[in-house]
Amino acid sequence: xxxxxxxxxxxxxxxxxxxxxxxxxxxxxxxxxxxxxxxxxxxxxxxxxxxxxxxxxxxxxxxxxxxxxxxxxxxxxxxxxxxxxxxxxxxxxxxxxxxxxxxxxxxxxxxxxxxxxxxxxxxxxxxxxxxxxxxxxxxxxxxxxxxxxxxxxxxxxxxxxxxxxxxxxxxxxxxxxxxxxxxxxxxxxxxxxxxxxxxxxxxxxxxxxxxxxxxxxxxxxxxxxxxxxxxxxxxxxxxxxxxxxxxxxxxxxxxxxxxxxxxxxxxxxx
Amino acid sequence: xxxxxxxxxxxxxxxxxxxxxxxxxxxxxxxxxxxxxxxxxxxxxxxxxxxxxxxxxxxxxxxxxxxxxxxxxxxxxxxxxxxxxxxxxxxxxxxxxxxxxxxxxxxxxxxxxxxxxxxxxxxxxxxxxxxxxxxxxxxxxxxxxxxxxxxxxxxxxxxxxxxxxxxxxxxxxxxxxxxxxxxxxxxxxxxxxxxxxxxxxxxxxxxxxxxxxxxxxxxxxxxxxxxxxxxxxxxxxxxxx
Amino acid sequence: xxxxxxxxxxxxxxxxxxxxxxxxxxxxxxxxxxxxxxxxxxxxxxxxxxxxxxxxxxxxxxxxxxxxxxxxxxxxxxxxxxxxxxxxxxxxxxxxxxxxxxxxxxxxxxxxxxxxxxxxxxxxxxxxxxxxxxxxxxxxxxxxxxxxxxxxxxxxxxxxxxxxxxxxxxxxxxxxxxxxxxxxxxxxxxxxxxxxxxxxxxxxxxxxxxxxxxxxxxxxxxxxxxxxxxxxx
Numbered sequence: 001x002x003x004x005x006x007x008x009x010x011x012x013x014x015x016x017x018x019x020x021x022x023x024x025x026x027x028x029x030x031x032x033x034x035x036x037x038x039x040x041x042x043x044x045x046x047x048x049x050x051x052x053x054x055x056x057x058x059x060x061x062x063x064x065x066x067x068x069x070x071x072x073x074x075x076x077x078x079x080x081x082x083x084x085x086x087x088x089x090x091x092x093x094x095x096x097x098x099x100x101x102x103x104x105x106x107x108x109x110x111x112x113x114x115x116x117x118x119x120x121x122x123x124x125x126x127x128x129x130x131x132x133x134x135x136x137x138x139x140x141x142x143x144x145x146x147x148x149x150x151x152x153x154x155x156x157x158x159x160x161x162x163x164x165x166x167x168x169x170x171x172x173x174x175x176x177x178x179x180x181x182x183x184x185x186x187x188x189x190x191x192x193x194x195x196x197x198x199x200x201x202x203x204x205x206x207x208x209x210x211x212x213x214x215x216x217x218x219x220x221x222x223x224x225x226x227x228x229x230x231x232x233x234x235x236x237x238x239x240x241x242x243x244x245x246x247x248x249x250x251x252x253x254x255x256x257x258x259x260x261x262x263x264x265x266x267x268x269x270x
Numbered sequence: 271x272x273x274x275x276x277x278x279x280x281x282x283x284x285x286x287x288x289x290x291x292x293x294x295x296x297x298x299x300x301x302x303x304x305x306x307x308x309x310x311x312x313x314x315x316x317x318x319x320x321x322x323x324x325x326x327x328x329x330x331x332x333x334x335x336x337x338x339x340x341x342x343x344x345x346x347x348x349x350x351x352x353x354x355x356x357x358x359x360x361x362x363x364x365x366x367x368x369x370x371x372x373x374x375x376x377x378x379x380x381x382x383x384x385x386x387x388x389x390x391x392x393x394x395x396x397x398x399x400x401x402x403x404x405x406x407x408x409x410x411x412x413x414x415x416x417x418x419x420x421x422x423x424x425x426x427x428x429x430x431x432x433x434x435x436x437x438x439x440x441x442x443x444x445x446x447x448x449x450x451x452x453x454x455x456x457x458x459x460x461x462x463x464x465x466x467x468x469x470x471x472x473x474x475x476x477x478x479x480x481x482x483x484x485x486x487x488x489x490x491x492x493x494x495x496x497x498x499x500x501x502x503x504x505x506x507x508x509x510x511x
Numbered sequence: 512x513x514x515x516x517x518x519x520x521x522x523x524x525x526x527x528x529x530x531x532x533x534x535x536x537x538x539x540x541x542x543x544x545x546x547x548x549x550x551x552x553x554x555x556x557x558x559x560x561x562x563x564x565x566x567x568x569x570x571x572x573x574x575x576x577x578x579x580x581x582x583x584x585x586x587x588x589x590x591x592x593x594x595x596x597x598x599x600x601x602x603x604x605x606x607x608x609x610x611x612x613x614x615x616x617x618x619x620x621x622x623x624x625x626x627x628x629x630x631x632x633x634x635x636x637x638x639x640x641x642x643x644x645x646x647x648x649x650x651x652x653x654x655x656x657x658x659x660x661x662x663x664x665x666x667x668x669x670x671x672x673x674x675x676x677x678x679x680x681x682x683x684x685x686x687x688x689x690x691x692x693x694x695x696x697x698x699x700x701x702x703x704x705x706x707x708x709x710x711x712x713x714x715x716x717x718x719x720x721x722x723x724x725x726x727x728x729x730x731x732x733x734x735x736x737x738x739x740x741x742x743x744x
Contacts, residue, residue, distance in 0.1 A: 358642070361664075
C-alpha cells in the first residue's frame with residue numbers, strides 16, 4: 001500500500017528530525033542563570049574563552065533568580081549562577097547545592113525619569129529615595145518576579161518601613177529588560193542592576209538618579225548542584241566551570257568585559 | 271461474474287422504512303429474478319431511491335426482510351453495485367478512481383491496474399484515463415461511474431436515476447452502456463421517472479406510489495394495461511404526488 | 512524611527528549572512544517543521560477518524576479538542592517542562608532544554624489544531640462521499656486515507672494554520688528550550704531576548720525576517736497546492 005509506505009517514511013523522517021545531534025553529554029553542562037547576567041552580554045564574552053580552554057560546552061538558561069534556583073532544585077541544571085545571597089544560602093543548606101562560591105559583584109542603581117518628580121537625583125541613600133518616591137506617589141515599576149533584583153527592592157522598602165501599594169506601584173512580573181522598557185514608557189522609577197542598565201539600549205528618558213549606597217551592593221554567587229541529590233548532574237565539568245570562574249584567568253576575563261568603556265562586573269572571588 | 275453461483279433471486283417481504291415515525295415505505299413485497307431488466311417507477315416521493323438503497327444495503331430497514339435467496343446469497347454484499355444519480359468521483363484521475371474502487375473491494379494489487387484499464391477500454395473511455403475525474407463533463411462522469419461499478423464485476427447493478435441530470439446525447443450513451451451490461455448477463459435494477467426511458471429499457475416494472483408497491487408486471491403489460499388508477503394516470507403522463 | 516531602523520537591521524542581518532542568525536533560522540525551521548510533521552502524522556488520521564467514528568461521548572471529545580486549539584503556549588510548555596524535568600516522569604530521557612523538547616511542546620500545541628480543523632474538513636467531505644464509499648464497500652477505516660487524500664487541498668490550509676501557530680509561538684519553546692545560545696535559540700526566543708535587552712530595532716529586524724520566512728513557506732504551500740489543484744481539480 002502506498003499510504004502505508006508514505007506513512008512509514010514520514011514517521012522515519014520525523015524521528016530523524018527529532019533525534020538529537022549526537023553530542024557527548026560528558027562535555028556539556030547546563031547553567032541556570034539570571035536574565036540580568038545573560039542580558040548584559042557577559043556570557044557571550046566568557047563562554048567562548050572557557051570552552052576554548054576546556055572543551056566543555058556551556059548551555060546557559062537565563063531565568064529569574066527564583067526560577068533558576070527551582071531549575072537547580074529539580075536537577076535540570078548542573079550549575080546555578082545567581083545573585084540573591086540569602087536564597088542561595090538556603091539552597092545549599094537545604095541540600096540542593098554543594099557550596100556557594102562568590103564570583104563577582106556589581107551594584108544596583110535607582111533609575112527614573114529625568115524630570116524626577118520625587119526629587120531624588122544625586123542622592124546616595126536608597127532608603128531615603130524610596131521614601132520620597134512613596135510620599136510623592138511617583139510611579140515605580142517593580143519586577144515583581146521573585147528575582148534577585150526584586151528581592152533587593154523589597155528589602156529596601158522594608159527598611160524604609162513602607163508597604164508599597166496603590167496605583168503608583170506597578171508590579172510587572174517581568175525580567176529586568178521588559179521592566180526597563182515599561183519604566184521608560186510610563187515613565188517610572190525602577191531598581192535595576194548596573195549590568196543590564198549599561199547594555200540596555202531603549203532607555204528613553206531614564207537616567208541613573210541614585211547610586212553608591214552600600215545597600216545596593218549586588219553579589220553574584222555560583223553553586224554546583226549536589227550530584228548526591230541528582231545523580232544526572234555533571235559534577236566534574238560543572239566544578240571545572242566554577243573553578244575557572246574563580247581562577248585568575250576567569251576573574252581577569254570578568255574584569256575585561258566592558259560595554260562602552262564601562263566595566264560591568266567586579267571580580268571578587270576569595 | 272458468470273460461472274459462479276448466483277445471489278438471485280432477491281426476495282423482499284413487508285419492507286418498511288420510517289424516519290422519525292414517518293413511514294416512507296409501507297410494506298413492500300416483491301421478488302427479483304435473474305436475467306431481466308427491472309425498472310422501478312413512480313412519481314416523486316414514491317420511495318424508488320429508498321427501495322434501491324435498502325436493497326443495496328446502504329440503509330437498514332425498520333421492518334421486513336430483504337433476502338438474497340440464491341445459492342450464493344449468504345455472501346451477496348460484494349456482488350451488487352450501485353450507480354447514483356449524481357456520481358461521486360474522487361479527486362484523482364479516471365483510472366485512479368477505478369483502481370481505488372478495486373482496491374477497496376480487495377482485488378489483488380497486481381490485478382487492479384489491468385482491470386481498471388480493461389474497464390475503461392470496454393466502454394471506450396480510454397482517452398479519459400489520465401484526466402482528473404472532476405474535470406470531466408456530467409455525462410463522462412456518469413459513464414465513468416458506471417464503468418467503475420462494472421469493473422467490480424457485480425451480478426446485480428442498481429442504478430438510481432442515472433440519466434436525470436444529463437442531456438439527450440449523454441442519456442443515449444448511458445442507455446447503451448446499460449444495454450451492453452445487461453447483454454453480459456448482469457441483472458439491471460434501475461429507477462427512473464422518465465416514461466420513454468422506462469419503455470426503452472424495462473423488461474419488468476415495479477410501480478411505487480406513496481411508499482406502496484401498487485404493481486409488479488412485465489413491461490408491455492404494465493404500459494398497455496395498467497391495473498390501478500394511479501398507474502393509468504402515471505402512464506398517461508399525468509403527474510401524481 | 513525604530514521602524515526604519517528595524518528594516519535596515521533586517522536587511523543588514525540578511526545580507527551579512529551572519530552564521531549565528533543562520534543557525535537560529537535553521538533551528539526555528541527544524542523545530543517548527545518537525546512539530547508540524549509530527550502533528551500531521553497524529554492529527555490528520557485522528558481528525559478524520561473523529562469525523563467518521565460514532566461513539567458515546569464523541570461530542571465531548573470534539574469540544575475538548577476545539578478548546579485545546581486555544582491552549583496557551585505557556586501552559587503547553589509547562590506541562591512538557593514538568594514531564595521532562597529531571598524529577599518528572601520522563602526525566603530519564605534527558606530531553607529538557609533540547610530542541611527535541613521544543614518539538615514535543617510545539618506538537619502538543621498544534622496537534623489539537625490539526626485534529627479539530629481536519630475533522631471539520633472531513634465532516635464536509637464525508638457527507639458528500641459516504642454513500643458512494645460505502646456502496647463501493649469501503650469501511651470507515653479504509654475511507655480515512657481516501658478522504659485525507661481527496662481533502663488534500665483544504666488540508667493544506669489546515670496544516671498552514673498549524674505551521675503559523677508553531678512559527679509564531681514563543682512561550683512554550685522558551686520554557687522547555689531555555690533559549691540557550693547556539694543550541695535552543697529560535698527566532699521567537701531571540702526576539703524576546705532582544706526585546707528584553709531593549710534592542711528594539713534588532714528585535715523587530717528579527718521579527719521582519721521571521722515574517723518573511725513565514726511568508727515564503729505559505730507562498731510555497733499555496734502555489735504548489737494551486738498547481739496541483741489545477742492538475743487534479
